[in-house]
Amino acid sequence: MNVLHIALHEIKLSLRDKRTFIFMMAFPVVLMLILGTALTNAFTSGATVEGLNLLVRNTASDARLTAAWSGFEQAIAKEGVVAKPIEEGMDGREAVQEDLYTAYAEIGDDGIRFYGSSKHTIESNILQGMLTTFADRYNLAAAAIKAAPSDAEAILGSAGAAGGIVRETTLDPDRKPNSVDYYAVVMTTMIGLYACMSASYLIRGERKRNTMTRLSASPVSKGEIFMGKVIGSSFINSMCVIVVFLFSKLAFQADWGDHYGIVLLILVTEVLLAVSLGLGVSYLFKENSAGAVMNVFVQIASFIGGAYFPLEVMGTSMRVVSELSPLRWANRGLMNVIYFDDWGAAWGAVGLNLAFAAAFLAVSVISMRRREAL
Structure with missing residues (x-):
């Protein structure tokens, strides 16, 4: 007591x-x-990037590539990326140099040619990463067509799915x-x-x-x-x-x-x-x-x-x-x-x-x- x-x-x-x-x-x-x-x-570990405008010239004749690219455009649109088809007689590289667009991409049966802006390096790198991921996924699907066509269709479908463009894995938790x-x-x-x-x-x-x-x-x-x-x-x-x-x-x-x-x-x-x-x-x-x-x-x-x-x-x-x-x-x-x-x-x-x-x-x-x- x-x-x-x-x-x-x-x-x-x-x-x-x-x-x-x-x-x-x-x-x-x-x-x-x-x-x-x-x-x-x-x-704050992240930043918001806005104004991602991609000028596109699509000359692909492959139906699978055209369909995959269409799905890809829909997916990146949900992420704030505007993909605009190039007008007839327009020079895409000059448009990027004049700072009218963030980057310019040419889509063809032989691959993708990408032209980024030196004035917007971060934005260009983001778009380049998205296109590289799409190209890798499509090449994987093209290789899988010979062995397993059904698997190729699944790969092509995921290439255009929202949220499947870039997948990041980190050792640090989000929280x-x-x-x-x-x-x-x-x-x-x-x-x-x-x-x-x-x-x-x-x-x-x-x-x-x-x-x-x-x-x-x-x-x-x-x-x-x-x-x-x-x-x-x-x-x-x-x-x-x-x-x-x-x-x-x-x-x-x-x-x-x-x-x-x-x-x-x-x-x-x-x-x-x-x-x-x-x-x-x-x-x-x-x-x-x-x-x-x-x-x-x-x-x-x-x-x-x-x-x-x-x-x-x-x-x-x-x-x-x-x-x-x-x-x-x-x-x-x-x-x-x-x-x-x-x-x-x-x-x-x-x-x-x-x-x-x-x-x-x-x-x-x-x-x-x-x-x-x-």
Whole structure:
């Protein structure tokens, strides 16, 4: 019961400091909004290309080629490509040079001749890729006619089908965070790490308020006082993190995946790690230097842990250094379980948080036992 009373007292004491409590919730939300809005383009991997106009001269006499090309034109029209037949007496290459069309193609029984525009390289390459795919598919069908005519018909049919023009296979999944999703995660973990700053003041605050003597004279053991403070600080900081999590989910529609249990477990264990770290540092350093050490540590850990920009833009050496940041473990575990359903990385983050929390708590307990008071 003594532990519970001390934990409740610590929670009430934290709630009295309204400015700090509001800051802990408003600061990550504001950064989430600013960075998520300002860096939208940094998380966009695609671009919209418009105005693809293909001038076509079709002199093919093969009925299969003519039918396949007709289906191909219908398919690319659905993708925004306008294929226009060339007019009599018109020079297609000059039309491209004069920037009237994106590219010019001549379709004949002997193959396809393609002329792209040097002024619109990207657009020309897109059209060239489409035509190359069509030519390869048709050549495959022509070769299959000799052995299996039915298979050739299926190949020719798919050559003109919408969505079958270009098939892309990638090792990266389509689902990935946008700017708001990314900063919702990293700002939430960053504010969880801020718990180490208030935790470094848990014992020092009693000394500064001159209440250490009364605590030592009370019929409560040092262990109960210590555990009560750890539980109270961990609870109030976890509540701040959960509020930020819910706000980002409901207000910003941030994607936190479907595994909310493991997500919250990572966040809560990170808070426990931060509280343990703050307590350990308060025992290892002198009174006035512990807070400064924690302040510097939080800023460095946030910077190299990916709180302000994605780790993908870092060099190899910086990525190695980032492994020293607790935010790196938490962010990686959260991103992997949210977007890849990788439970291994998530449990790895939980394990690291608990292991280091236990280590710093052990340091705090050993240091506390060497003192007469807390």
